[in-house]
Amino acid sequence: xxxxxxxxxxxxxxxxxxxxxxxxxxxxxRVILExxxxxxxxxxxxxxxxxxxxxxxxxxRTTVYRVLETLVEVGVAHKVLHHDAVVxxxxxxxxxxxxxxxxxxxxxxxxxxxxxxxxxxxAGPTGFSIRDYSITFTGICASCQQPAERRRWQSx
Amino acid sequence: xxxxxxxxxxxxxxxxxxxxxxxxxxxxxRVILExxxxxxxxxxxxxxxxxxxxxxxxxxRTTVYRVLETLVEVGVAHKVLHHDAVVxxxxxxxxxxxxxxxxxxxxxxxxxxxxxxxxxxxAGPTGFSIRDYSITFTGICASCQQPAERRRWQSx
DNA sequence: CTCCGTGCAAAAGGTTTGCACTGGT
DNA sequence: ACCAGTGCAAACCTTTTGCACGGAG
Numbered sequence: 001x002x003x004x005x006x007x008x009x010x011x012x013x014x015x016x017x018x019x020x021x022x023x024x025x026x027x028x029x030r031v032i033l034e035x036x037x038x039x040x041x042x043x044x045x046x047x048x049x050x051x052x053x054x055x056x057x058x059x060x061r062t063t064v065y066r067v068l069e070t071l072v073e074v075g076v077a078h079k080v081l082h083h084d085a086v087v088x089x090x091x092x093x094x095x096x097x098x099x100x101x102x103x104x105x106x107x108x109x110x111x112x113x114x115x116x117x118x119x120x121x122x123a124g125p126t127g128f129s130i131r132d133y134s135i136t137f138t139g140i141c142a143s144c145q146q147p148a149e150r151r152r153w154q155s156x
Numbered sequence: 157x158x159x160x161x162x163x164x165x166x167x168x169x170x171x172x173x174x175x176x177x178x179x180x181x182x183x184x185x186r187v188i189l190e191x192x193x194x195x196x197x198x199x200x201x202x203x204x205x206x207x208x209x210x211x212x213x214x215x216x217r218t219t220v221y222r223v224l225e226t227l228v229e230v231g232v233a234h235k236v237l238h239h240d241a242v243v244x245x246x247x248x249x250x251x252x253x254x255x256x257x258x259x260x261x262x263x264x265x266x267x268x269x270x271x272x273x274x275x276x277x278x279a280g281p282t283g284f285s286i287r288d289y290s291i292t293f294t295g296i297c298a299s300c301q302q303p304a305e306r307r308r309w310q311s312x
Numbered sequence: 313c314t315c316c317g318t319g320c321a322a323a324a325g326g327t328t329t330g331c332a333c334t335g336g337t
Numbered sequence: 338a339c340c341a342g343t344g345c346a347a348a349c350c351t352t353t354t355g356c357a358c359g360g361a362g
Contacts, residue, residue, distance in 0.1 A: 024336050024341060046326080060344045065327065067342090081237030081292070086326070099284045108284065114277045120293060121270040127298030128255045128264065135291045136237070137276060142283030180316060180361050202351075216319045221352065223317095242351070316361080324353070334343075 007037045010091075014076045023070070031055050032067045033076060036091035042080045042107055044088055081136075082107055097134055101141035110137065163193045166247075170232045179226070187211055188223045189232060192247040198236045198263055200244055237292075238263055253291040259300035266293065 014033055018025050035052045036043070043051070049064045068089055071077035080088040080098070084105065097115055099108040120130040170189055174181050191208045192199070199207070205220045224245055227233035236244040236254070240261065253271055255264040276286040 022337095022341090026336070026342065028343075044326085058344075061326095062328080062345075063343055070342095079239040081239055087239060099282065099286070101284070102287070108282060110277070110282075116275055116277075118274055118291060119272055121266070121272075126255065126264060126266075127301070128257070128293075129295045129301060130255070130293045131258070131295040133291050133293045135274060135289050137284075137286045137289045139284055139286040139288070145283070145285060178316095178362090182317065182361075184318075200351085214319075217351095218320080218353085219318055226317095314362090316359105318357105318359080320356090320358105322354085324351105326349100326351080328349070329347085331346100332344095334341105336341080337339090 007034065010037050010076060014071075014074060017074050017076070021074070023074070028056060028059065028063050029067050029070065032064060033071055033091075036068075036071065036077055036089060039091060040109075042082070042088040042090050044086050048089070080107070095132060095134065097137065099137045099139065099141070101144055102138055103140055103144035106141050108141065163190065166193055166232060170227075170230060173230050173232070177230070179230070184212060184215065184219050185223050185226065188220060189227055189247075192224075192227065192233055192245060195247065196265075198238070198244040198246050200242050204245070236263070251288060251290065253293065255293045255295065255297070257297035257300055258294055259296055262297050264297065 011030070011033065014029075015025055017023075018029075023029075031052050032048060035048055039051070041047075045064050045068055046061070048068065049059070049061050052064075053059050068077065072079055072089075076091075076093060078090045078093055080090045082088050082100070082105070088107075092109065095112045097110040097112065099110055100106070101108075115135060118133060118135070120133060167186070167189065170185075171181055173179075174185075179185075187208050188204060191204055195207070201220050201224055202217070204224065205215070205217050208220075209215050224233065228235055228245075232247075232249060234246045234249055236246045238244050238256075238261070244263075248265065251268045253266040253268065255266055256262070257264075271291060274289060274291070276289060
């Protein structure tokens with residue numbers, strides 16, 4: 001399955017969901033979702049803004065924030081939790097996990113297939129109904145294990 | 157094991173670690189750690205500040221931020237990742253997991269013993285060396301499953 | 313006595329809000 | 338034509354930084 005096919009499938013899913021919910025299909029929403037799907041990193045709202053402003057003259061940062069929030073509500077994007085107090089977004093909505101380097105804070109995706117299934121606990125007493133999960137593995141990334149030379153990363 | 161015993165054990169651990177690293181044992185550090193250990197929620201820096209400023213007249217918010225950062229470095233506190241773009245702290249350093257309500261964003265702790273062990277993957281190709289992990293379960297909390305009545309939470 | 317740690321004020325981000333306007337439906 | 342969505346500017350909130358003072362070691 002090619003990346004572009006996957007992208008258009010996701011876009012179609014988004015359009016369908018918008019109609020179902022009575023949300024307008026604006027250029028901004030489409031372009032921002034495209035950008036998010038195309039990127040394999042975990043961009044911040046501002047990085048998305050930088051990435052799409054060429055294609056959307058006059059675009060406002062505010063709109064990027066609002067659109068990203070919408071995409072999350074609709075379910076075509078996820079928020080990623082990183083400890084830098086900046087919200088990051090993920091266009092990959094299939095279940096996957098994260099590796100976070102304790103040294104440089106780099107965040108790497110990990111396919112779900114590499115991780116044994118977790119049987120979600122009953123959470124019985126709390127009455128919490130579990131829908132999905134994601135595992136955050138902490139450790140040291142390859143570059144930070146090296147003898148402290150040439151390890152610079154654009155903070156992901 | 158009583159909560160207060162556990163608290164003093166943690167405090168002792170902190171003091172030992174400070175001496176080992178040549179860090180000063182200031183009142184601020186002690187009181188802030190006490191507060192963090194005493195709380196069972198996941199307070200923000202500001203909530204900690206509100207909680208301790210009575211005991212530390214003239215305390216600066218800046219100091220709270222710096223001290224919390226120190227506690228994390230020393231290893232007696234953890235950062236908790238929440239998608240509200242505000243850093244939260246956790247005085248529980250034993251491995252545990254989180255339940256996050258998709259509806260109200262509430263964050264609930266889940267003991268590790270309730271969750272089957274995850275055998276950390278090799279992460280072979282990436283060269284990442286895994287040290288620990290934490291699972292975030294997403295779903296709907298008890299109150300949000302109720303017929304949409306009386307569900308208000310102090311945003312945890 | 314020497315620094316590390318603190319307090320204060322100010323700056324730096326990131327994110328949200330109010331309001332008028334525009335573009336989807 | 339109507340109303341959701343956008344752009345802009347300003348507000349807001351969290352977090353960081355620079356500097357001088359004071360207290361821990």
